Amino acid sequence: MRLVWKSLDKMRCFRKRSTIPFLGVLITCLLFFNLYMEDGYMMEAGKRPLRETSMHPSNSERDVHTFRDLTNFSGTINVTYRYLAGTPLPRKKYLTIGLSSVKRKRGNYLMETIKSIFDQSSYEELKEIVVVVHLADFDLAWCENLVQDISRKFAHHIIAGHLLVIHAPEEYYPSLDGLKRNYNDPEDRVRFRSKQNVDYAFLLNFCTNLSDFYMMLEDDVRCSLNFLTSLKKVVTSREGSYWVMLEFSKLGYIGKLYHSRDLPRLAHFLLMFYQEMPCDWLLIHFRDLLAQKDVIRFKPSLFQHMGYYSSYKGAENKLKDDDFEEDSIDIPDNPPASLYTNIHVFENHDATKAYSSVDEYFWGKHPSTGDFFVIILHEPTQISKIKIVTGTDDRQNDILHHGALEVGEKLVGTKRGRQCSSYITLGEFKYGNIEVQDVDHKIAFDIECVRIVVTASQKEWLIIRTVSLWTTQPLSQWYTEGPYRSD
Numbered sequence: 001m002r003l004v005w006k007s008l009d010k011m012r013c014f015r016k017r018s019t020i021p022f023l024g025v026l027i028t029c030l031l032f033f034n035l036y037m038e039d040g041y042m043m044e045a046g047k048r049p050l051r052e053t054s055m056h057p058s059n060s061e062r063d064v065h066t067f068r069d070l071t072n073f074s075g076t077i078n079v080t081y082r083y084l085a086g087t088p089l090p091r092k093k094y095l096t097i098g099l100s101s102v103k104r105k106r107g108n109y110l111m112e113t114i115k116s117i118f119d120q121s122s123y124e125e126l127k128e129i130v131v132v133v134h135l136a137d138f139d140l141a142w143c144e145n146l147v148q149d150i151s152r153k154f155a156h157h158i159i160a161g162h163l164l165v166i167h168a169p170e171e172y173y174p175s176l177d178g179l180k181r182n183y184n185d186p187e188d189r190v191r192f193r194s195k196q197n198v199d200y201a202f203l204l205n206f207c208t209n210l211s212d213f214y215m216m217l218e219d220d221v222r223c224s225l226n227f228l229t230s231l232k233k234v235v236t237s238r239e240g241s242y243w244v245m246l247e248f249s250k251l252g253y254i255g256k257l258y259h260s261r262d263l264p265r266l267a268h269f270l271l272m273f274y275q276e277m278p279c280d281w282l283l284i285h286f287r288d289l290l291a292q293k294d295v296i297r298f299k300p301s302l303f304q305h306m307g308y309y310s311s312y313k314g315a316e317n318k319l320k321d322d323d324f325e326e327d328s329i330d331i332p333d334n335p336p337a338s339l340y341t342n343i344h345v346f347e348n349h350d351a352t353k354a355y356s357s358v359d360e361y362f363w364g365k366h367p368s369t370g371d372f373f374v375i376i377l378h379e380p381t382q383i384s385k386i387k388i389v390t391g392t393d394d395r396q397n398d399i400l401h402h403g404a405l406e407v408g409e410k411l412v413g414t415k416r417g418r419q420c421s422s423y424i425t426l427g428e429f430k431y432g433n434i435e436v437q438d439v440d441h442k443i444a445f446d447i448e449c450v451r452i453v454v455t456a457s458q459k460e461w462l463i464i465r466t467v468s469l470w471t472t473q474p475l476s477q478w479y480t481e482g483p484y485r486s487d
Contacts, residue, residue, distance in 0.1 A: 380446035399432025
């Protein structure tokens with residue numbers, strides 16, 4: 001009898017132990033099923049079909065798309081787009097500019113935005129740009145009328161492959177009814193911003209393989225002159241450093257630059273959380289999740305918001321970027337280089353910060369006579385102008401009170417690293433700054449080193465705000481060069 005009871009006890013224990021993992025799996029499955037049903041991932045089968053096109057499956061196929069099918073993270077999202085104007089060229093460009101546009105109750109700025117992109121670009125710059133417009137409105141008559149206007153006005157850009165117009169059919173969209181009322185937004189506002197997230201996701205998905213970089217603009221902006229050249233200089237200056245998103249405007253979803261390789265993940269991310277929050281908030285979370293914690297924004301801004309009426313209900317929207325400059329921006333070339341200094345660095349304000357295009361700087365403690373800050377160029381270079389600024393508006397005493405600017409040649413290796421063996425002085429700092437024009441006319445050799453030398457000790461600390469170099473070589477020479485580094 002005892003043997004029987006022991007056997008029963010063992011069986012009860014076995015059932016308890018085996019039930020725990022089984023319940024865990026069951027609860028997990030139920031949670032996923034609840035999430036799947038509650039968030040309305042299943043597409044509505046009764047949506048109005050779009051008109052037949054060569055790019056759209058026939059009605060006989062009766063493909064039923066689900067939001068779950070669209071969020072397969074292994075690659076691009078399975079969407080069949082309509083080509084309304086133009087087709088992609090086989091050669092990848094340097095930059096894709098993406099615009100998503102819907103019908104507005106008041107005002108329409110899309111044509112002006114497209115015109116500004118082309119007018120502010122040179123012939124050589126246009127060779128490296130493709131503009132993709134996603135007409136994301138479900139009113140197909142509106143889409144077709146607008147495409148006719150675009151095709152008439154920008155026919156030569158469409159033929160040249162500079163402009164594409166696409167449309168993602170409505171049946172690919174997740175449910176836009178019964179969405180979460182986060183932030184106490186009214187229902188129509190939630191629907192508007194949720195659809196906008198999906199609009200952008202489908203646009204990003206389409207642009208994945210068109211270029212090396214992707215720039216998102218809104219459909220009511222104007223551009224600065226030769227913005228692509230300025231953008232290229234910035235990208236070149238960031239080679240070798242990690243970034244997810246570079247910002248060329250402080251407003252909304254304007255002037256945000258990505259590597260094209262990140263577009264599939266960003267598209268999936270927007271789809272996954274399309275009803276949670278506005279797009280520009282989701283972008284911040286995406287950037288943080290990919291380990292870029294800080295904003296990397298460049299001044300002056302390359303793009304300006306010009307729309308007066310919002311695409312949401314035609315409300316007034318007077319936002320302006322006060323850092324925008326429309327005329328040609330004299331951004332330095334700052335070719336690839338290594339930076340060295342023997343000045344004691346404060347915290348993380350290292351030497352490379354002075355050579356960067358963003359709003360950051362080098363900060364060192366109590367420089368003494370003979371201390372130096374040197375830029376070793378990766379290749380001998382003809383330099384036309386050098387400008388160095390020290391101190392900041394809020395730390396006006398942390399300037400270089402006594403110093404000289406030198407350029408050198410004959411790079412040699414020493415125990416302290418590579419250094420130039422011969423230098424020529426270009427001038428002395430005045431009030432913490434120096435600018436020398438026509439350097440290539442004053443110097444008979446290609447420059448390999450640019451050096452700042454402290455000529456008298458000072459009790460104040462030293463901020464080198466910017467080191468700016470302009471070269472006489474074409475900008476394209478630097479695209480395959482290595483990055484700068486601090487040693």
